Amino acid sequence: MPPLLALLSIGVTGCPGNSGSSEPKPAPPQEVSVSLPGVDTSSLTPRERREWAAQVSELLSPCPDTPVNIAQCVKEQRACKACLPAAQLLLKQVKDGRSKKEREEAFRMRFDANKVKTLATDGSPEMGPPDAPVTIVEWADFECPFCRLMSPLLEGLVSRFDGQVRLVFKFYPLQAHVHGEPAARAAIAAMNQGKFWEMHHLLFENQDKLEQADIERYAQRLKLDPVKFRADLVSTETKARIEKDKKQAEEVGLEGTPLIYINGREVDLQLLTNPGQDLEDWVKLDLELL
Template structure:
């Protein structure tokens, strides 16, 4: 964050200050000093505010993201993050890198114009994806109707059955049964042979002749190639790959349990306050 080409801000002197709206009560002295140094040296998340994050909060500058951003830094430090890790998390969450994602006809749940749009790329053989999906479902339910969940596929070459499973999911989506098929694929990650996929298609009530044709067809291949290319452009380094209103929810810096809930709540608060740092409506989508 900060205006393009802006010089680094000077390190603060003196003792840490209290900032209105930011809870630092649980930080020990060392953590408070680390937090204060960061919020005093990081630029505010709104580019038009060429001041430190601390000054933005202290002076109640017109940037709805400033208080949540300062709180994020405090929460990260309190959770054991180093100064570098907290700064990296701040940059990912509030920096200028907002990705444009083509949602196309990807399967989705939730209102089309929900203020928070979460795009997830998954590999059906990926254990982390299998663990993430139930958590995402719970989070979406908690925040309905303010969240829309969009799923895309990214079969990894290292997983021998991932491509066929992705084709099965795309073929099921063509018959309006994506979510039912997805659940079976993730619940049965060790059973993704062709006979298994055909069995799942029967269980969800698909037209089997059409399913076989769609699964083997060029249309499924194009959808998979499109989803993978979109993820590569967005910077995917592994699955699951999650983007919230155009910003990567980096699983190396954030945890799905707890932190995605806070991310969504912060996004809604920023949007409600008219802040630009979090985007608006279907920000990051096209």
């Protein structure tokens, strides 16, 4: 989805060689041959295959009780179920043109147990069963265009994986968005009357109409008690809820919205080439690894 990706086009000019040199041409690099069951490398160039083969031969399996490299783990069909997905992830990263460092970081983010964070979700609005095996936590700003684009994708995962995904929403109105906090307050006030998701949808669907009069009109549409709604808009409890979510986001290193965690792992949005499919694949893998 183009709005979620930073697309960069770079023109590269080749340097002409010295045709008059008598130096012998260097031999082309030998290709490291690694063939793994379940991993199709046919779409890679020879250089990409070398890079991928080297990395799956260097990085250890994601499972601490399987102290062999990823390639050996897959070849020998070791018990670590994460080895094959790890090899496939590295292949995709190579194909997408990521550097060796970026590929390794993507591998760590997805499979390293030390990257998993415990996130408190008590009191936050949620969708899906509370005991679902997959929990998605999202920090968002109602005035953020990227959050608006991501919202239906995340809700779609809840419906697509019926009973297996829980979506938790947390508030992070950005200072740059003047309507972000009033909209967050409106969502909390609606939540207090059991209409959080209905207000959530209205706010995102009308992102360019978040003035006070607009917000009161949405409350009327949802048949909320107007006196309670207005009181909750300005209450200290509402302010405290927003500040609590913001503090938690800053503790885990939020740099912008949306910030998404799936089962305690941060999703690097810059690595999503096809956000809808990539998120679905992430959830499928988490369910397979249970």
